[in-house]
Amino acid sequence: MSNIREVSRAAGVSIATVSRALSNPEKVSEAALKKVYAAIEKVGYRPNMMARNFRAVRAYSIVVLVPNLSNLFFATVIRGIEDAAQQKGYSVLLGDTRDSTAREEEYIRLVETRQADGILQLRPHTPGKSLEPKVAIPMVSACGCENTPYPSVRIDNTGAAREIVDYLIDQGHRRIGVLSGLVDNPHAVDRLRGYKEALAAAGIPFDPDLQINGDFTLGSGLMAASHFARMKDRPTAIFSMNDEMAIGCLQGLKSAGIKVPEEMSVTGFDDIEFARYSDPPLTTVAQPAEELGRVGFQTLLELIEGKELGNTETVLPYEFVVRKSTPPLKG
Amino acid sequence: MSNIREVSRAAGVSIATVSRALSNPEKVSEAALKKVYAAIEKVGYRPNMMARNFRAVRAYSIVVLVPNLSNLFFATVIRGIEDAAQQKGYSVLLGDTRDSTAREEEYIRLVETRQADGILQLRPHTPGKSLEPKVAIPMVSACGCENTPYPSVRIDNTGAAREIVDYLIDQGHRRIGVLSGLVDNPHAVDRLRGYKEALAAAGIPFDPDLQINGDFTLGSGLMAASHFARMKDRPTAIFSMNDEMAIGCLQGLKSAGIKVPEEMSVTGFDDIEFARYSDPPLTTVAQPAEELGRVGFQTLLELIEGKELGNTETVLPYEFVVRKSTPPLKG
DNA sequence: CTGTTAGCGCGTTCAG
DNA sequence: CTGAACGCGCTAACAG
Numbered sequence: 173m174s175n176i177r178e179v180s181r182a183a184g185v186s187i188a189t190v191s192r193a194l195s196n197p198e199k200v201s202e203a204a205l206k207k208v209y210a211a212i213e214k215v216g217y218r219p220n221m222m223a224r225n226f227r228a229v230r231a232y233s234i235v236v237l238v239p240n241l242s243n244l245f246f247a248t249v250i251r252g253i254e255d256a257a258q259q260k261g262y263s264v265l266l267g268d269t270r271d272s273t274a275r276e277e278e279y280i281r282l283v284e285t286r287q288a289d290g291i292l293q294l295r296p297h298t299p300g301k302s303l304e305p306k307v308a309i310p311m312v313s314a315c316g317c318e319n320t321p322y323p324s325v326r327i328d329n330t331g332a333a334r335e336i337v338d339y340l341i342d343q344g345h346r347r348i349g350v351l352s353g354l355v356d357n358p359h360a361v362d363r364l365r366g367y368k369e370a371l372a373a374a375g376i377p378f379d380p381d382l383q384i385n386g387d388f389t390l391g392s393g394l395m396a397a398s399h400f401a402r403m404k405d406r407p408t409a410i411f412s413m414n415d416e417m418a419i420g421c422l423q424g425l426k427s428a429g430i431k432v433p434e435e436m437s438v439t440g441f442d443d444i445e446f447a448r449y450s451d452p453p454l455t456t457v458a459q460p461a462e463e464l465g466r467v468g469f470q471t472l473l474e475l476i477e478g479k480e481l482g483n484t485e486t487v488l489p490y491e492f493v494v495r496k497s498t499p500p501l502k503g
Numbered sequence: 504m505s506n507i508r509e510v511s512r513a514a515g516v517s518i519a520t521v522s523r524a525l526s527n528p529e530k531v532s533e534a535a536l537k538k539v540y541a542a543i544e545k546v547g548y549r550p551n552m553m554a555r556n557f558r559a560v561r562a563y564s565i566v567v568l569v570p571n572l573s574n575l576f577f578a579t580v581i582r583g584i585e586d587a588a589q590q591k592g593y594s595v596l597l598g599d600t601r602d603s604t605a606r607e608e609e610y611i612r613l614v615e616t617r618q619a620d621g622i623l624q625l626r627p628h629t630p631g632k633s634l635e636p637k638v639a640i641p642m643v644s645a646c647g648c649e650n651t652p653y654p655s656v657r658i659d660n661t662g663a664a665r666e667i668v669d670y671l672i673d674q675g676h677r678r679i680g681v682l683s684g685l686v687d688n689p690h691a692v693d694r695l696r697g698y699k700e701a702l703a704a705a706g707i708p709f710d711p712d713l714q715i716n717g718d719f720t721l722g723s724g725l726m727a728a729s730h731f732a733r734m735k736d737r738p739t740a741i742f743s744m745n746d747e748m749a750i751g752c753l754q755g756l757k758s759a760g761i762k763v764p765e766e767m768s769v770t771g772f773d774d775i776e777f778a779r780y781s782d783p784p785l786t787t788v789a790q791p792a793e794e795l796g797r798v799g800f801q802t803l804l805e806l807i808e809g810k811e812l813g814n815t816e817t818v819l820p821y822e823f824v825v826r827k828s829t830p831p832l833k834g
Numbered sequence: 835c836t837g838t839t840a841g842c843g844c845g846t847t848c849a850g
Numbered sequence: 851c852t853g854a855a856c857g858c859g860c861t862a863a864c865a866g
Contacts, residue, residue: 175858175860185836185837187860188861189835191859191860191861192836192861199836218615220616221613221617221618222557222560222859223557225618226557226843226860227842227861227862228842233596233618241582241585242578242582244575247578251573254599263566264596264597265597266595268585278589282552284549285552286551286553390776394780419780423780423784448721449721451782453754506843508843517852517854518845518854519853522845531852532851532852550844553843554843554844555844555845558843559845
């Protein structure tokens with residue numbers, strides 16, 4: 173627990189010289205530098221970052237708000253964030269909010285009390301329900317949705333959904349079920365719009381009976397499957413809004429005796445690694461998860477450093493991935 | 504950005520009184536309290552935690568070192584950690600080290616420079632390769648292995664592995680493949696011992712050809728499957744050391760035309776949520792992941808607060824979960 | 835190039 | 851019960 177004063181004593185120079193030797197070595201003579209480095213070694217000095225940051229009025233850390241850390245898509249985004257943050261000397265404070273705005277508020281306090289410099293929000297913004305952007309709280313959305321009222325980085329969810337459903341229609345499907353998220357989930361909203369647009373473009377009327385809302389978990393996919401299985405006029409394909417639900421759905425369909433993909437096509441969204449290992453492997457949309465995290469961090473850093481960004485949107489490209497869960501419809 | 508001085512001015516009391524009103528309200532008169540609270544409201548005061556922590560010589564944060572955040576088992580442990588930490592007013596700094604000791608060292612620096620108070624290590628300890636415990640760096644292992652040289656919380660990996668393999672033997676298997684981790688991975692070491700003990704107890708000789716080493720990822724499970732599939736004298740069951748590899752293996756076996764579980768039993772380890780949704784659902788060992796995290800944090804907190812723990816071990820119970828991937832062997 | 839001085843925001847003496 | 855004064859470890863401004 174030695175401090176800068178001990179170093180200065182051991183080196184026989186002033187405290188200021190030690191400080192300069194560390195942050196502006198070019199302003200210190202060779203001789204003094206040598207003495208300082210030797211002294212640092214000798215007394216085992218480590219600068220106290222709390223003191224340094226305190227002076228700098230910057231915590232050099234950001235908080236990442238994630239609705240559910242066990243969601244592999246989010247986990248991957250976080251890896252990207254951490255990667256970028258570490259390169260810039262920032263640490264990442266984890267806030268698993270379990271979809272609770274109240275918990276989010278608690279983490280906001282970390283930046284209000286200067287324990288963190290900004291917020292990277294992974295939960296998409298729901299007007300009237302989510303944390304509203306506050307001035308003086310740098311915040312950016314790292315895997316957001318349309319109409320986010322603060323800077324965001326995202327993919328074109330609507331377009332990606334449209335592309336998937338277009339593909340299913342091309343494969344011959346006319347009755348396409350949709351396994352959505354909760355009605356007010358913004359990702360669900362955007363993707364549902366894409367689904368409807370694709371249907372409309374093909375002249376297929378939207379049938380509300382074919383929409384089942386889950387919550388992006390495996391379990392809700394399983395539940396949804398049993399609904400779909402029991403329908404009198406069952407769909408021939410299901411567009412699921414994430415891979416977890418699609419995989420849950422796969423199992424539900426099988427245990428209902430429905431063969432996938434022979435009797436039912438299923439698509440996912442995100443392209444988590446498990447999507448390649450399901451049976452059958454899932455046709456899905458690959459989001460550039462790590463990149464979303466990296467770009468999200470960079471955007472946040474600009475905000476922290478004082479740039480005015482308004483509610484800039486950065487839209488990154490996605491990739492449509494065809495696997496075996498969507499063969500052409502027979503008959 | 505108001506500070507305590509502004510509050511004191513607005514309230515017409517001294518700085519010390521404001522400070523006391525916040526941390527020892529019982530030592531302040533009713534009248535003064537009211538004035539202080541009103542002033543805080545009025546100037547929009549938020550205590551500067553950096554300053555407070557700086558004085559307290561405590562960061563009120565810990566760093567969690569995780570080898571791979573995309574591993575669902577670790578993600579769940581972290582949820583437990585964060586839960587416990589938040590309750591005690593601590594924040595969690597994330598360190599995804601991607602199995603690199605060098606990266607771990609960088610995070611150690613965070614506590615050396617007082618940005619964090621201690622380390623919660625999720626990577627099991629490999630002698631001569633892992634971070635060695637340093638005095639003055641509070642560190643605990645939250646899902647450790649046997650012979651960890653600092654306080655640890657874990658399950659009985661050897662016992663759990665033995666129990667799984669015993670069960671396979673009971674189901675009639677004599678040739679049981681093992682899908683291990685890398686040779687120096689401590690979890691692999693402990694679990695391999697359990698595998699061998701179970702074999703020995705049943706009088707089955709250990710056959711090194713039946714051991715394939717992966718790296719706990721889906722991909723390595725897939726690779727291993729093709730090895731197993733090509734063996735002349737193929738095993739009738741595979742004990743995989745985690746669920747991800749087991750699920751990867753499942754797919755590899757299927758694409759090699761081997762039916763699971765009819766022609767091959769497969770077991771996992773950890774009981775991640777996907778284990779219930781694979782085809783067939785996996786027989787596995789459920790680790791109390793969140794609890795490991797919670798207890799790990801509590802142990803670390805004791806260390807931070809100055810208790811001497813030596814290399815205490817806390818062993819938590821696991822649960823053996825039988826699903827459909829392990830029917831009795833026919834013939 | 836170097837040392838001296840003055841705080842950053844807060845908690846904690848110690849008198850009153 | 852209250853206030854003035856000091857210092858935590860460090861950096862920045864200013865002289866020399």
